[in-house]
Amino acid sequence: MNQWVSSATHDKIKELFPPGSVSCNTRLVLGNAVYFKADTFQGQFHKLGGDTCPVKMMRRNGNFYIEEGILDGVNALKLPFKDTRYELLIILPENNEQFSALVKTISETDKLERILDAPFYSQMARVRVPRFKLAMTPSLALKDTLKEMGITRLFGDADLRKIADEPLFVSDVVHQAVLEVNEAGAVASAASGVCVSNRSMCQPIEFCADHAFVVAVIVDKKVPLFIGHVTSAEE
Incomplete structure (x- = not known):
């Protein structure tokens, strides 16, 4: 399984399932893998x-x-x-002094929904984004978290008869994520769209992510697939 995950993520995640997580009692392993890679001048990150x-x-x-x-x-x-189902979302405060407040604010569900529901008009801009990589290592065990959310039967007296005749239960759920954005790939459609006419004579907006920011990958406009923050972007 780890070999399959490694192949599917182009070696970005090499060990999703730690030693001992799959045993002789394991009857089924469900895994999925998602791989993204986005579309340079020398700059400074604060x-x-x-x-x-x-x-x-x-x-x-x-x-x-x-x-x-x-x-x-x-x-x-x-x-x-x-694949336009997926979007990279960068949430940028004016400066680093506002970063902690931003992280606290978007941890509130209604604030994150407000961002995802915003129209995001196409506008002329000069965009500067650092090359960065986010990685969660080792794999995160989600069993206890899911139990706290009320999902308990799945890990004990589960009814999984549609999967197999023998009695089964879920022993653990693990998750690992890597997001890499660099110049080797392409976010080609980022420059598409039509500029709103009443802004056509305005100065381009400056969007320079040269200090701490929040980043997410969104699927179908609404669902955060990855979410994290960049506070250092050293080469």
Whole structure:
């Protein structure tokens, strides 16, 4: 299974199932894998502590889906992937001093929904985004979390007769995620769309993610597939 996951994620996740998680009593393993890779000048990234570090910045000028002031002092950018069901969402505060408040705010369900429901109009912009990689290692065991959410029967007296005749239950659920955004891939459709006419003579919006920001991959406009934050983007 780990070999399959490694292959499906282009070696980004090499060990989803840790040793001992699959035993002689295991009858079924359900796994899924998602792999994304996005579409440089030398720049500086401002860390939370005040230090800076060199980073490769990807840049593009054109029409982008941007919401200015989506929250107080916060702008957001959506970059569609080649498969347009998926979008990269970057939520950028004005400065690092606002980052902690932003993370706390979007942890509230209604605030995150407000961002996902925003129209994101196509606007002329100069976009600068660092090359970065987010990885969760090792795998996260979700059994206890799911039990706390009320999903308990699945791990004991489960009714899984449609899967097999013998009595089965789920012994564990594990999750691991890697999100890498760099210049080797392409978010080709990010520059598509028509600029709103009454903004055509305006100066392009500056969206420069050279300090801490929140990032997510959204599927079908509403569902966060990955969500995390970038506070350092060293080469």
